[in-house]
Amino acid sequence: MINRYDNLIIEFFCRIIAAPVFLFGVYIVFHGEASPGGGFQGGVILGAGFIMLAIAYGMDFTLQRIREKMILFLSCIGVFIYGGIGAACLLWRGNFLDYGKLPLPVDHVNAIRGLGIMGIEIGVGLTVMGVMISIYYDLIDPGGIQPELSSSEGEE
Amino acid sequence: MKPLKLLGLITVIVTAFFLLYGVNDMPNWGDSMAPASVHVSPYYIQRSQADTNAPNFVSAVLADYRGFDTLFETTVIFCAGMACLMLLRKEEDDD
Amino acid sequence: MEFIVGKFNYWIYIIMMMIGFYAMIAKRNLVKKVIGMNIFQTAIILFYVSIGTKKGATIPILEAAHHTVVPPESIEVAKYINPLPHVLMLTAIVVGVSVTGVALALIILIYRRYHTVEEDEILRQLS
Numbered sequence: 219m220i221n222r223y224d225n226l227i228i229e230f231f232c233r234i235i236a237a238p239v240f241l242f243g244v245y246i247v248f249h250g251e252a253s254p255g256g257g258f259q260g261g262v263i264l265g266a267g268f269i270m271l272a273i274a275y276g277m278d279f280t281l282q283r284i285r286e287k288m289i290l291f292l293s294c295i296g297v298f299i300y301g302g303i304g305a306a307c308l309l310w311r312g313n314f315l316d317y318g319k320l321p322l323p324v325d326h327v328n329a330i331r332g333l334g335i336m337g338i339e340i341g342v343g344l345t346v347m348g349v350m351i352s353i354y355y356d357l358i359d360p361g362g363i364q365p366e367l368s369s370s371e372g373e374e
Numbered sequence: 375m376k377p378l379k380l381l382g383l384i385t386v387i388v389t390a391f392f393l394l395y396g397v398n399d400m401p402n403w404g405d406s407m408a409p410a411s412v413h414v415s416p417y418y419i420q421r422s423q424a425d426t427n428a429p430n431f432v433s434a435v436l437a438d439y440r441g442f443d444t445l446f447e448t449t450v451i452f453c454a455g456m457a458c459l460m461l462l463r464k465e466e467d468d469d
Numbered sequence: 470m471e472f473i474v475g476k477f478n479y480w481i482y483i484i485m486m487m488i489g490f491y492a493m494i495a496k497r498n499l500v501k502k503v504i505g506m507n508i509f510q511t512a513i514i515l516f517y518v519s520i521g522t523k524k525g526a527t528i529p530i531l532e533a534a535h536h537t538v539v540p541p542e543s544i545e546v547a548k549y550i551n552p553l554p555h556v557l558m559l560t561a562i563v564v565g566v567s568v569t570g571v572a573l574a575l576i577i578l579i580y581r582r583y584h585t586v587e588e589d590e591i592l593r594q595l596s
Contacts, residue, residue: 251428332427335437349455356462382495402475404524411551420541429531431552454567
């Protein structure tokens with residue numbers, strides 16, 4: 219059984235630094251087209267923020283903040299945002315994923331492609347965040363291991 | 375040393391020898407005339423900002439010029455998450 | 470001498486690849502095999518990224534172009550490194566994370582069934 223790591227310094231520090239980590243992750247996702255970053259990188263940082271809270275406080279604490287069904291819902295929504303923006307370009311007589319044909323109110327005709335890039339990076343970031351948290355939650359589940367077997371494994 | 379580990383070590387050394395023999399034809403470190411940087415990469419570097427209004431060439435290539443690859447990339451990581459979920463989550467009893 | 474100094478990065482990556490390869494085929498613990506696979510894949514990613522470097526060039530982001538439009542003819546190609554290997558290796562990193570996640574999930578299931586992660590003990594229990 220994997221318990222929380224009972225240390226005052228780690229709990230205090232993780233509580234303080236969790237909010238800047240999430241802010242930094244959102245910053246990296248949204249500034250993907252002008253500075254190093256993008257969807258995958260920002261999604262991993264957002265997922266790592268939740269994993270850090272889970273290591274410091276235990277998985278139950280983190281599941282009170284973001285429910286299991288919401289994690290799966292976010293990862294599905296990310297793929298739908300990406301495919302949805304691509305399919306929306308079909309409605310305005312463009313090709314699939316041809317962002318130039320969307321009727322967004324910007325002056326420069328190629329700035330629409332910049333906004334399309336930002337939209338799909340948001341979708342990618344949500345999916346990657348959901349999958350990182352979901353894989354971590356699956357791997358630390360104690361499952362069907364009997365307690366006396368795990369304690370004898372620790373003695374060896 | 376156990377015989378299987380010795381066989382593994384010999385395989386690794388033979389593979390390393392063949393790979394080092396093939397390194398002769400690779401371009402030097404920092405060569406700007408390397409074949410990877412000559413054919414389609416100058417087009418991406420010069421035309422990215424004009425076509426997509428994004429200063430980052432990597433994001434523009436990943437999300438605009440090669441957006442189809444990134445769509446199925448996202449699907450791959452989604453499938454990995456679903457595979458872990460199907461392998462490891464217990465069913466809830468409806469009692 | 471040119472072979473060692475001019476191409477020293479390939480020597481490093483081949484050594485890393487062979488370390489990962491040896492770990493995958495010669496270790497008996499399943500978790501060590503997964504770690505060897507990760508080392509191998511990291512070496513491959515570094516190998517591809519290092520092909521695209523240019524001497525004296527900067528990162529592949531256009532300078533001073535945030536809200537202005539830069540004409541394409543005034544961009545020197547030799548000033549920015551090749552962005553294509555970085556793009557392809559983003560995909561490779563994501564694939565590596567997925568494979569590692571599913572491999573660790575399978576190792577957990579094997580442990581629940583056989584109560585060991587050593588390969589020879591599993592083979593002994595199977596036969």
